[in-house]
Amino acid sequence: MATDFFDNWQTQLRKGTLELCVLCALRGRRLYGYDLVKRLCAAGGLGMSEGTVYPMLSRFKKEGLVTSTLEESSEGPARKYYELTPRGRNLLARMLDHWQAVRGGIDGLGSEGWS
C-alpha cells in the first residue's frame, strides 16, 4: 500500500518537474533533440522514458517557448537544434524562482521537525 502510494507520488512529481528539467537543460545553450534526451536521461532521479521529451518539445515550440533550427552535421545527417526563446527564458526564470520557494518551504518544514 505504502509502495503504491510512493510510486504514484513519484510519478506525479516527475510529471510536474519534467518540463522544468527540459527548459533547464536548454538554459544558455542550443541542443539537438537526441543530445537533449540523453542529457536528461543521464541526470539521476528523473526516471522518464526518452520518448516523452519529443512531444514536450513540440508543445513548447507551439507555445513559443523554444525554437528549432535544422543544421548540417559533420558527423552524419542534419540535426534539429532547440533553444529557448526570450519568452521561454522568462518562464524558466519564474519557474526556477517558484521551485526555489517550494524547496525552501519544504526544507524549512523539515528542519522544524528535526529541532
Added chain:
Amino acid sequence: MTHIAPDVTARMTPEAAARFAEYLAHARTALDGCAELSPDEVEDDIRAHIAAEFPAGTGWVRLDQLEAVLARLGTPEQWVSDAGRSSWRRSVDWVKTGPGAVRRRVRDAASKLRHGPDDWRLAYLTFGTLLLGAIIFPLLVVLLPVSYILGRAAVSLARERNVPLGPQRWLVYPPLVVVSLPLLIGLLVWPIPIAVEAGEDVWRAYRGDIQEWLGLPRDFSEVLVYTYFIAGAMSLWGTVVGLVFWSFPRLPANLFTPFFSNGGRRFGQLLALLGGAVFTLWLAYTLRMLPVWEWAREWRRQAVYEDRVAYVQHGPEAPPRGVLEPRARKVASDFLRACRNRDAVAANALSDVPFYTGPVSGTLIVPDAEPIIRDRAKLSAYFDGQLRQVQRTDRLPAEVLGVVSYDAFKAGADVVLTAALDDVLTPSDFVVSVGRDGTQTGRVFLRYRNQQVRVVGMTK
C-alpha cells in the same frame, strides 16, 4: 508527408522495419487529437532519434536492437498527459485498454457495491432503480417514486454527514430531476391556463370593443388580451411564491431537490421583487384603463341575483319581480353585446320564438314578411342576415337604460305596436329601454318562461 529526418529503415531488417513502422503508427494514433503539439514533428524527432542511435556504418539494425531503443523511448501513451488529449481520444483509449481493464473496472464497481461505503451503494441503488424502470417501462410508475425516495435519502445522508455528494450526484440526481423539474415548472406556471380561460371569456364578450379600442388586427388583439391576462396572473403568483420562498428558504430545497441546494432565499427575493413590480404596474394600468369597479359591481349584483334565483328555484311560484328585473337587464345587456360582436349564434341563444321583429317587416321584395317569427330556424337565419348587414358596430345600442313591465309600457304605447306585441308578451314581461351614451335608441322585449328570461323582440 516528407520527413526531414534521415530514413533509417533502409538499414533495418524487414522485421525491424515492420516493427518500427508499427511503432510510428502507434505513436501517431496516440498523438492525434493533441491540439497542442504537432504529430508530424514528433514523428520526425523519433526518426532522428533512431537514426542517431544507429549511425551509418553500424550495419543492419536488427529487431532486438530496435526493441531495446524503443523500450527506452517508452510507449507513446506515456508521452501525452491525459489533459493534453481530447476527450474523444481519451474515450477511444479507454476502450482500447482492452477487456482486462473493463473487467477490472466492473470488479471495482462490484466491490464497491459489496463492501461499501454505504453512500455509494445508495447512489447505485437509486440509479439502478431508475434504469430498471426505464428498461421495463410499465414498472416506471412504481420504480420512479422508489428511485426518487432513495435519491432523497442519499442527499439527506450526505448532508447529515456533512460531505459533498461529489461524483455520486450523477447517479442520484437523475430521478430527483425527473420528479422535481416538472413539479417546479407546474408550480410556477399553473396560473397560465386559468389566465387564458379568463382572457378567452373577456375576449368573447368584448372582442368588438377591444378591437375598436386597440385599433389592431383581430388576431393580434386576441393575442394581446391573452398575454395581458397571463402577465397579470403570473406576476401575482410569482409574487406569492417569491414571498413564500423568501420567508421559508429551506422549503424549496426540500420540495425541489436537487434545485435550490443553496437555499431559496435569493430566488425568492428575485421572484417576489420582480413579480411584485410587474403586478403593481399591471394592476395600476388595469384600474386606470378598464372599468374594473363597474365590472365588480355587476358581478356583485349577479352574485346576489344568483343567490336569489337559487332560493326561488326551489319554490313553486315564479321569482319575484325584484329578482327577474336584474335578470332581464343582464340578458338584454348580453344580447346587445352579442349584436355588437356580430355574434348571431349568441344572439339566437339569448332569444326565443315567437319573436317580434319590428312594426314594418314587409319589404317590396317580400311584402308578406310577418313581423313575428315563429320558427327557431327562421329566427336564427334572421339574426344571421341582420348582423351581416351591420356596417358600424359603434352605432348599435350598448347600454340598458331602464326596465318596465309590459303592462306599464302598454298604457302609453302605440296601439298597432301593442297589437303585435300582445302575441309575444304577457303583462308581467319586460320592456327594456336601450341606447348609447345615455340616449335611448330602441327597445328590447323580454319574456319569462320556463324559469328563463329570453329576448322575444326588438324595435327602434
